[in-house]
Amino acid sequence: MVPVALKVGLQLYSVRQSLQVDPYGTLAKVAEAGYKYIEAANHNAADDPGIGFGVPASKMKDTLERFGMSIVGCHINPLKPELLGQILDYHQAVGNPQIGTDIEFFPHGDIDFVLRRCELFNKIGEMCQERGMRYYYHNHYQEFQTFGDKTVFEIIMENTDPDLVFLEMDTYWMIRGGQNPLELMQKYKDRLLLLHQKDFPKNAPQPKVMYDGLIAPQQDISMEVFVSTLDPLCFTEIGTGVLPIQEIIDVAESAPNLEYIILEQDHSQLGEIESIKASMEAFQKFSGVKWS
Numbered sequence: 001m002v003p004v005a006l007k008v009g010l011q012l013y014s015v016r017q018s019l020q021v022d023p024y025g026t027l028a029k030v031a032e033a034g035y036k037y038i039e040a041a042n043h044n045a046a047d048d049p050g051i052g053f054g055v056p057a058s059k060m061k062d063t064l065e066r067f068g069m070s071i072v073g074c075h076i077n078p079l080k081p082e083l084l085g086q087i088l089d090y091h092q093a094v095g096n097p098q099i100g101t102d103i104e105f106f107p108h109g110d111i112d113f114v115l116r117r118c119e120l121f122n123k124i125g126e127m128c129q130e131r132g133m134r135y136y137y138h139n140h141y142q143e144f145q146t147f148g149d150k151t152v153f154e155i156i157m158e159n160t161d162p163d164l165v166f167l168e169m170d171t172y173w174m175i176r177g178g179q180n181p182l183e184l185m186q187k188y189k190d191r192l193l194l195l196h197q198k199d200f201p202k203n204a205p206q207p208k209v210m211y212d213g214l215i216a217p218q219q220d221i222s223m224e225v226f227v228s229t230l231d232p233l234c235f236t237e238i239g240t241g242v243l244p245i246q247e248i249i250d251v252a253e254s255a256p257n258l259e260y261i262i263l264e265q266d267h268s269q270l271g272e273i274e275s276i277k278a279s280m281e282a283f284q285k286f287s288g289v290k291w292s
Helices: 012-021 023-032 057-067 081-093 111-130 152-158 171-176 181-187 223-228 245-252 272-283
Strands: 006-011 037-042 070-076 098-101 134-138 165-170 192-197 260-263
Touching: 006 012, 006 272, 012 023, 012 037, 012 272, 023 057, 023 272, 037 260, 057 070, 057 081, 070 081, 070 192, 070 260, 081 098, 081 111, 098 111, 111 134, 111 152, 111 165, 134 192, 165 171, 165 181, 171 181, 171 192, 181 245, 192 245, 260 272
Parallel strands: 006 037, 006 260, 037 070, 070 098, 098 134, 134 165, 165 192, 192 260
Antiparallel strands: none
C-alpha cells in the first residue's frame, strides 16, 4: 500500500490579529500564501456560531469557493450542547466536516471532574454524529498531569467513545507535557483525525518540558496559569526548530483516518502573514506532505 501524503493546512489562530481587523482580506492573504486547507478557532461561540470574526456562513462559503480553499475543522469555545445546533448549522453550510475542543482545564486530582467532562465530550460527539459530522479532542500540556496512576489524557481516552470522540493531537504541547508524540500517535492512531504542528526554537528561554521547573506536576493549571507561563520566544516558524517533524509525518502514515497536518503559529517575532509564509517555505523540506 502506497502511503498517502498528508495535506498541509493552517490554523487561523496563527493570523488572529489580522482576522480581527479584516477577516476577508486576511483569508485572501492566507490563500495567496498557498494554504488551501484551513482550521478555524472560534473563541466567541456564545455569540458567533461561525469562525469567531462575524463572518456569515453565506459569505464564508463564497470566500472559500473564490479562493479555492476548504475548511477542515474548527475549535469551539465555549463548548456547550445548547449552542451546538446553530454552530453545526453554520459549519455544515460552509462544508466543514468536524469541530473540536479549544482548550480544557482540570482541577488537579479531581478525577470526577474529568469524568463529567468526558460525558460532555461523548454528548457533543453524539450530536455531531447525528449530523454526519465528527467531534475531536484537542490537547495542550495540562492533559499530561497525572491524576492517580493515569494521565488526564489517558482518563479521557478510556472514558470517551472512540466512535464519538476523535483526536487532534498537538505534538508541540505533547512534547512540552513530557510525552512522546510518536508513541501516542501509534497508540491512538484509529482516533486520530488531525495533527497540530508547531515548532520549538533551538535557543528557547524555557525548558522543553513545562514540568521541568516551570509548572509543578501537582499544580492546578488554570487559564491564568497557562497564559502566565507562556513565553512567545518558545515558538518559532514551523520547520526551523528542533521538533522531530519528519518522524511525526512518517508515523502519521499508520493512522487510517488522518488526512491533515495543520500548521499553527501561536506566537512569532515576525508579522502574522510573514510568519505563515516563512513556515510554508521551511516546511517544503519535509517528505510525505502536499499542499493541495
